[in-house]
Amino acid sequence: MTKIKDLVSYLASIAPPSYQESYDNSGLITGDANAEVKGVLVSLDCIESIVDEAIEKDCNVIVAHHPIVFKGLKSFTGKDYVERTVIKAIKNDIAIYAIHTNLDNVLHGVNAKIGEKIGISNPKILAPKKQLLSKLVAFIPQENKEAVLDAIYKAGAGEIGNYSNCSFTTTGKGTFKPNESADPHIGKQGEAEEVTEDRIEVMMPSHLENRVIGTLKKAHPYEEVAYYITQLQNENQEVGSGMYGDLDQPMEPFEFLNYLKDRMALNCIRHTAPSNKKIKRVAWCGGAGSFLLKKAISQQADVFITGDFKYHEFFDAEDKIMIADIGHYESEVFTKELLYEILTKKFTTFATNLSEIVTNPISYL
Incomplete structure (x- = not known):
């Protein structure tokens, strides 16, 4: 059920x-x-x-x-x-x-489906988002490091783009003194202890923090786990607005527009005047994406496909790119x-x- x-x-x-x-x-x-x-x-x-x-x-x-x-x-x-x-x-x-x-904002979401429809493989996020990643630093006895890392990898930490199990390790000395209420894994109550430990650093999506920390505490041998989390300013290349990618073969502008009508089952396209330049790099955003026009231009796209462009916004193309407004519903259906x-x-x-x-x-x- x-x-x-x-x-x-x-x-x-x-x-x-x-x-x-x-x-x-x-x-x-x-x-x-x-x-x-x-x-x-x-x-x-x-x-x-x-x-x-x-x-x-x-x-x-x-x-x-x-x-x-x-x-x-x-x-x-x-x-x-x-x-x-x-x-x-x-x-x-x-x-x-x-x-x-x-x-809309995930790598394999709405915009990936549009890319599939218009025949573009391996597209990239047009406007990646920041402040969605965190760095976890934890201190682990050397003999337990691999087991703990393996556990937090499975919880979603340590993935960067097409790579998994990503971490960085440095070795140092950890010191502590258990009090009378402690139940130490290493050492004795009331006695200062020095242990060779590995400091591990991994990145993770911020929304997985609770799951990863819960897993860390469960897998770690210590009664009290030393760790800290830092929010990163890095762009998350797998989360953000719009996408862009290249056609297998360049097309003349009107050839591409007719191709787009066929692939997206469109009745009509509102577009700016095409240039003499062939269409090779394509940028797009499902729904209302006019806010991404400058991003599309900065990625040297030849055409930007989206919906809901206003009259005056078409002027913003400034002959640098062709805008193809296919409609909100049509772009996301x-x-x-x-x-x-x-x-x-x-x-x-x-x-x-x-x-x-x-x-x-x-x-x-």
């Missing part, structure tokens, strides 16, 4: 809630975390028609990219679509889970496929369904 809290925990391991933007509201919005998952409906948005679809398909969980609630609700009278959606979900015991900018793949690979005790409803509020004539 899979409970909603098991589903939530797994999705949080894929896209940690701490990676969401400050304005966001990812997480469990409605529902009893201890209830059993009977079926899941995956959608881009969660609106009334999606709740109706969940009821029809006997799904008691909706996993949506966009949160239905962004701001605090002060009443539940059904005066707008947000309140009506939440009321209907609660009345029908349907849990709503949103996995929004935290899924394949997130449903991504979530479906994530859930079906992990869970087999319930059915996961792709929503068949087009929730795009914009129509084109």
